[in-house]
Amino acid sequence: MKGQRTRAGILDRAVNLASVEGLEGVTIGRLADELSMSKSGLFAHFGSKEELQLATVEAARDRFVEEVVRPALGAPRGYPRLMAICSSWLDYVRREVFAGGCFFAAASFEFDGRPGAVRDAIAAAMDEWMATLEKAVLMAKDEGHLAPTIDPAQLAFELNALFFGANFAWNLRHDEKAFDRAERAIEQRLSAVVVAQKGRTRATRPHRSLAHARDDTTATSSSRTRRGRR
Amino acid sequence: MKGQRTRAGILDRAVNLASVEGLEGVTIGRLADELSMSKSGLFAHFGSKEELQLATVEAARDRFVEEVVRPALGAPRGYPRLMAICSSWLDYVRREVFAGGCFFAAASFEFDGRPGAVRDAIAAAMDEWMATLEKAVLMAKDEGHLAPTIDPAQLAFELNALFFGANFAWNLRHDEKAFDRAERAIEQRLSAVVVAQKGRTRATRPHRSLAHARDDTTATSSSRTRRGRR
DNA sequence: GACGAAAACGAACGTTCGTGCTATTATCCG
DNA sequence: CGGATAATAGCACGAACGTTCGTTTTCGTC
Numbered sequence: 001m002k003g004q005r006t007r008a009g010i011l012d013r014a015v016n017l018a019s020v021e022g023l024e025g026v027t028i029g030r031l032a033d034e035l036s037m038s039k040s041g042l043f044a045h046f047g048s049k050e051e052l053q054l055a056t057v058e059a060a061r062d063r064f065v066e067e068v069v070r071p072a073l074g075a076p077r078g079y080p081r082l083m084a085i086c087s088s089w090l091d092y093v094r095r096e097v098f099a100g101g102c103f104f105a106a107a108s109f110e111f112d113g114r115p116g117a118v119r120d121a122i123a124a125a126m127d128e129w130m131a132t133l134e135k136a137v138l139m140a141k142d143e144g145h146l147a148p149t150i151d152p153a154q155l156a157f158e159l160n161a162l163f164f165g166a167n168f169a170w171n172l173r174h175d176e177k178a179f180d181r182a183e184r185a186i187e188q189r190l191s192a193v194v195v196a197q198k199g200r201t202r203a204t205r206p207h208r209s210l211a212h213a214r215d216d217t218t219a220t221s222s223s224r225t226r227r228g229r230r
Numbered sequence: 231m232k233g234q235r236t237r238a239g240i241l242d243r244a245v246n247l248a249s250v251e252g253l254e255g256v257t258i259g260r261l262a263d264e265l266s267m268s269k270s271g272l273f274a275h276f277g278s279k280e281e282l283q284l285a286t287v288e289a290a291r292d293r294f295v296e297e298v299v300r301p302a303l304g305a306p307r308g309y310p311r312l313m314a315i316c317s318s319w320l321d322y323v324r325r326e327v328f329a330g331g332c333f334f335a336a337a338s339f340e341f342d343g344r345p346g347a348v349r350d351a352i353a354a355a356m357d358e359w360m361a362t363l364e365k366a367v368l369m370a371k372d373e374g375h376l377a378p379t380i381d382p383a384q385l386a387f388e389l390n391a392l393f394f395g396a397n398f399a400w401n402l403r404h405d406e407k408a409f410d411r412a413e414r415a416i417e418q419r420l421s422a423v424v425v426a427q428k429g430r431t432r433a434t435r436p437h438r439s440l441a442h443a444r445d446d447t448t449a450t451s452s453s454r455t456r457r458g459r460r
Numbered sequence: 461g462a463c464g465a466a467a468a469c470g471a472a473c474g475t476t477c478g479t480g481c482t483a484t485t486a487t488c489c490g
Numbered sequence: 491c492g493g494a495t496a497a498t499a500g501c502a503c504g505a506a507c508g509t510t511c512g513t514t515t516t517c518g519t520c
Binding site: 100114173185 | 249250251252254255329330331335336338339340341342343344349352353356357360383384387388390391392394395396398399401402403407408411412414415419422
């Protein structure tokens with residue numbers, strides 16, 4: 001039916017709008033205006049504001065899986081796939097898959113204080129994502145790529161924190177170095193727990209992945225900004 | 231005057247409300263109700279919604295400085311003070327200095343996509359905070375506590391990311407291990423760049439600070455939750 | 461091409477939003 | 491104590507909010 005196409009179009013717009021203005025900032029009237037349709041016509045697709053928000057979260061989740069998780073699953077399991085997930089995530093913000101940065105980072109901080117179905121949906125999506133991250137770490141460990149002492153939940157926590165940190169530095173502070181910083185931190189963290197491979201590879205860095213190698217000595221302070229944009 | 235006291239009371243409430251519902255969610259009518267005063271009476275103190283938001287950000291900044299930065303400045307400069315700042319920050323979320331978690335984490339992600347004076351005020355506050363962090367790192371480096379290769383802005387980025395990560399895990403996911411995880415990550419990160427002290431101290435860990443020592447071997451996966459609360 | 465169903469519309473509902481005014485009450489100071 | 495000033499309340503406004511309802515348009519099928 002045509003209804004499905006319209007609905008998808010609405011959610012597409014809603015998801016982008018929400019990543020900029022927040023989920024609560026996505027107003028039915030505004031959404032209708034931007035899509036040149038009537039409030040009531042749009043409303044009929046969902047039946048309530050909350051239902052629209054839930055559908056928006058689901059649409060965002062699907063887009064996220066498609067744009068971040070799926071592509072990374074192409075990499076061979078273990079350390080390469082873990083690295084692929086990391087750079088895929090950073091790329092997803094860089095490429096502006098959502099207009100206002102990571103939808104879920106925004107939604108998480110917006111709804112973390114309230115009760116309700118929307119909050120639960122966001123939390124569930126984040127649980128799913130964290131589980132994906134943990135699993136990737138666990139696989140790398142099982143493959144013998146990472147030290148057996150590694151705690152997957154701990155490492156996943158740290159990686160996710162760095163992602164959010166990059167999203168913050170990029171979107172609020174317009175820090176041009178945001179992604180470099182995150183990449184460097186990730187490389188640094190992982191190089192400490194990576195295990196030498198049996199065959200040929202060099203020693204403590206069997207797979208390098210996040211672009212260019214770096215050390216701790218470059219640049220000194222400040223970090224300033226790409227002011228003006230958007 | 232009495233007006234100042236009233237105003238302070240309003241902002242006190244506004245700041246807490248904003249940390250839970252978001253700055254945009256703080257409505258003049260709602261705020262007036264909760265304080266048992268009239269909309270217009272409250273409104274007169276600020277003259278516009280935006281002015282109220284700006285005052286709220288400023289009030290939050292003051293509270294943050296008072297509750298997080300000031301106490302940590304009591305610690306001796308260098309590595310101890312850096313550690314003091316880190317545990318002070320985690321404590322500030324744990325103690326619920328703001329009812330809904332870190333005000334600035336929430337505000338940053340809420341306003342990072344919009345233009346305007348409020349966004350600028352939030353960004354300025356975060357710039358100030360990041361500068362404080364960087365300075366603490368720089369001092370630790372200058373005191374010879376941290377390796378001279380350390381990039382203060384890079385390390386500040388990583389620490390701040392871990393703070394936000396802890397705030398996220400605690401407030402959205404109700405992860406009981408949130409603070410432990412952040413502490414562990416911080417210790418792990420700093421122990422890698424800490425420098426042995428000339429005098430007596432032991433070698434690569436001259437000051438231990440974040441509570442209990444730990445290693446990477448404890449616990450395995452999951453991380454689950456303190457569901458139900460608030 | 462006609463017909464039933466699905467989709468979109470337009471107008472209106474009661475509320476709440478931010479913001480003006482004008483009165484009334486507290487508070488401060490000489 | 492009284493008069494000036496600051497603080498608060500009351501009321502009204504236009505706009506936007508989510509939602510409802512009855513009507514009209516569009517679509518898919520025979």
